[in-house]
Amino acid sequence: MNNITSDHHIIIRKGTDNDLPEMLQLFRATIDEVCKKDYDLQQLEAWKSGADHEERWIKVIRDQYVLLALTENKIAGFCTLDQGNYIDLLFVHKDYQHKGIATLLYQQIEKEALLNNKKALTADVSKTARPFFEKSGFQVVQEKTVSVKGVAMINYKMIKHLIS
Numbered sequence: 001m002n003n004i005t006s007d008h009h010i011i012i013r014k015g016t017d018n019d020l021p022e023m024l025q026l027f028r029a030t031i032d033e034v035c036k037k038d039y040d041l042q043q044l045e046a047w048k049s050g051a052d053h054e055e056r057w058i059k060v061i062r063d064q065y066v067l068l069a070l071t072e073n074k075i076a077g078f079c080t081l082d083q084g085n086y087i088d089l090l091f092v093h094k095d096y097q098h099k100g101i102a103t104l105l106y107q108q109i110e111k112e113a114l115l116n117n118k119k120a121l122t123a124d125v126s127k128t129a130r131p132f133f134e135k136s137g138f139q140v141v142q143e144k145t146v147s148v149k150g151v152a153m154i155n156y157k158m159i160k161h162l163i164s
Contacts, residue, residue, distance in 0.1 A: 015066035046151035079105035
């Protein structure tokens with residue numbers, strides 16, 4: 001895939017194994033800083049512990065369609081697509097919120113789903129991310145309480161029907 005450049009000198013490229021340490025750092029920091037308005041400390045800690053599950057992340061890189069947004073050689077955000085139709089991860093660095101990075105990533109992910117003739121995209125979305133997904137055309141199918149390391153957290157099963 002060719003790198004796509006936007007106005008902010010953001011480069012979108014595929015993620016590789018070498019990107020994992022920085023992706024994990026961004027994952028933890030984003031949960032800490034950006035999600036703290038929607039979840040309490042115990043919930044944030046449980047959620048961040050997902051970063052310790054190394055096999056899971058290696059599987060993400062190996063099996064999923066992983067896109068990174070880079071600016072000045074730093075990862076500003078990433079989005080991953082599983083099975084061609086499930087958005088597994090979408091995180092944007094706290095210093096790059098509200099600059100259109102999630103939208104750039106999402107547009108490329110949707111394009112990929114359409115290329116694969118998928119009829120819909122689904123995601124399990126945090127309270128923090130829900131407004132973004134709604135703005136992108138997703139609807140809540142179900143509000144769920146999930147248990148992460150024994151800590152209850154609310155998230156939303158969301159779907160967007162794609163018209164090719």
